[in-house]
Amino acid sequence: MTEVPFLDVGAAYTELKPELDAAYHRVMESSSFILGAEVAAFEEEFARYCETSHCVAVGNGLDALHLILRACDIGDGDEVIVPSHTFIATWLAVSYTGATPVGVEPDRGTMNIDAARIADAIGPRTRAIIPVHLYGQPAAMSDMRSLARQHGLRLIEDNAQAQGARSDGSRTGSLSDAAATSFYPAKNLGAFGDAGAVTTNDADLADRLRMLRNYGSRQKYGHEVQGLNSRMDELQAAFLRVKLRRLDEWNERRRRVADAYIAAFARLDGLELPVVLPNVEPVWHLFAVRHPRRDELKHRLADMGIATMVHYPTPPHLTGAYHTEKPAGGQFPIAEEISAAELSLPIGPHMTKRQVDRVIAAVTEAVTSLG
Numbered sequence: 012m013t014e015v016p017f018l019d020v021g022a023a024y025t026e027l028k029p030e031l032d033a034a035y036h037r038v039m040e041s042s043s044f045i046l047g048a049e050v051a052a053f054e055e056e057f058a059r060y061c062e063t064s065h066c067v068a069v070g071n072g073l074d075a076l077h078l079i080l081r082a083c084d085i086g087d088g089d090e091v092i093v094p095s096h097t098f099i100a101t102w103l104a105v106s107y108t109g110a111t112p113v114g115v116e117p118d119r120g121t122m123n124i125d126a127a128r129i130a131d132a133i134g135p136r137t138r139a140i141i142p143v144h145l146y147g148q149p150a151a152m153s154d155m156r157s158l159a160r161q162h163g164l165r166l167i168e169d170n171a172q173a174q175g176a177r178s179d180g181s182r183t184g185s186l187s188d189a190a191a192t193s194f195y196p197a198k199n200l201g202a203f204g205d206a207g208a209v210t211t212n213d214a215d216l217a218d219r220l221r222m223l224r225n226y227g228s229r230q231k232y233g234h235e236v237q238g239l240n241s242r243m244d245e246l247q248a249a250f251l252r253v254k255l256r257r258l259d260e261w262n263e264r265r266r267r268v269a270d271a272y273i274a275a276f277a278r279l280d281g282l283e284l285p286v287v288l289p290n291v292e293p294v295w296h297l298f299a300v301r302h303p304r305r306d307e308l309k310h311r312l313a314d315m316g317i318a319t320m321v322h323y324p325t326p327p328h329l330t331g332a333y334h335t336e337k338p339a340g341g342q343f344p345i346a347e348e349i350s351a352a353e354l355s356l357p358i359g360p361h362m363t364k365r366q367v368d369r370v371i372a373a374v375t376e377a378v379t380s381l382g
């Protein structure tokens with residue numbers, strides 16, 4: 012029996028039931044179900060939250076990334092720099108446009124893309140850099156901003172895991188030409204189904220994105236380009252408006268769990284903790300530790316009732332989606348090393364102090380016995 016689940020997504024409904032039920036009834040009685048008043052209100056509220064002038068709501072996080080690239084006219088023959096260590100969506104969004112994802116290795120401490128390695132990957136076809144704020148920690152944006160400016164590249168954040176985080180005091184989602192985010196239920200700001208969004212300060216990009224998400228159409232049945240159907244539902248927007256009001260508080264609860272783990276594990280031999288840069292405020296989407304005998308550690312914790320996950324067991328270049336295109340193993344040794352050692356401990360806004368203490372005791376016991 013699992014004593015500590017990895018994440019209790021159902022607890023959001025328990026905590027917010029009256030407000031979510033009211034949102035549901037409001038939408039059902041409105042007879043407006045896609046891109047209506049709730050979506051418009053959410054776009055305004057999420058833009059304000061991210062400190063950007065525009066938000067364009069779309070169907071999911073993968074589409075948000077893909078549509079930004081399309082809006083920037085990136086496609087066939089182009090190259091886009093992506094982290095070698097990320098969720099595969101970052102790579103797939105590039106491939107869907109016809110461009111080629113070019114992996115760059117992470118920094119071993121933060122596990123985010125290593126800005127110092129990017130210059131070597133820039134070539135004549137490079138058009139953009141997509142850093143991912145992985146596990147909820149902002150990537151080194153100021154270094155990448157100067158690189159992008161110097162080489163005339165677009166800078167695009169993958170902000171799916173870091174809603175509410177700050178870097179040098181500014182919100183993620185506002186640190187680049189445009190940022191994609193995902194409201195997949197398990198994200199820090201999760202919907203009750205699929206949804207995503209783009210945030211940007213660029214009015215022209217926002218305008219193109221609104222057209223692209225809706226069949227390339229600005230006017231009903233006028234189709235300027237081959238756009239997509241990637242629109243947000245009114246129900247999801249209404250639910251997200253309720254949850255957005257709790258995001259800072261829920262991120263703060265995650266931070267308290269992370270602080271307890273860091274304090275407890277700081278001197279635990281063999282367990283490697285994530286390095287947090289001094290200029291950032293992470294939002295702890297995941298708490299990613301590393302251990303040389305990760306699989307054994309995972310099994311022992313499972314035996315003690317602690318659910319854990321691996322993010323991610325296979326780096327994108329070794330998956331079936333990509334390994335045929337280039338020599339497989341060894342191309343990104345740091346990403347491969349992290350995939351082999353990473354273990355995500357339970358973290359979330361609804362963990363009780365008792366559950367946090369259970370995880371700390373179990374991890375301490377398992378790591379000590381593994382030696």
Ligand SMILES: *Cc1c(COP(=O)(O)O)cnc(C)c1O
Pocket residue numbers: 071072073074097098100101143169171172192193194195205206207
């Ligand atoms: C979740 C996620 C996405 C994709 O979001 P979906 O809404 O599932 O399409 C993209 N990038 C990263 C880093 C993610 O974690």
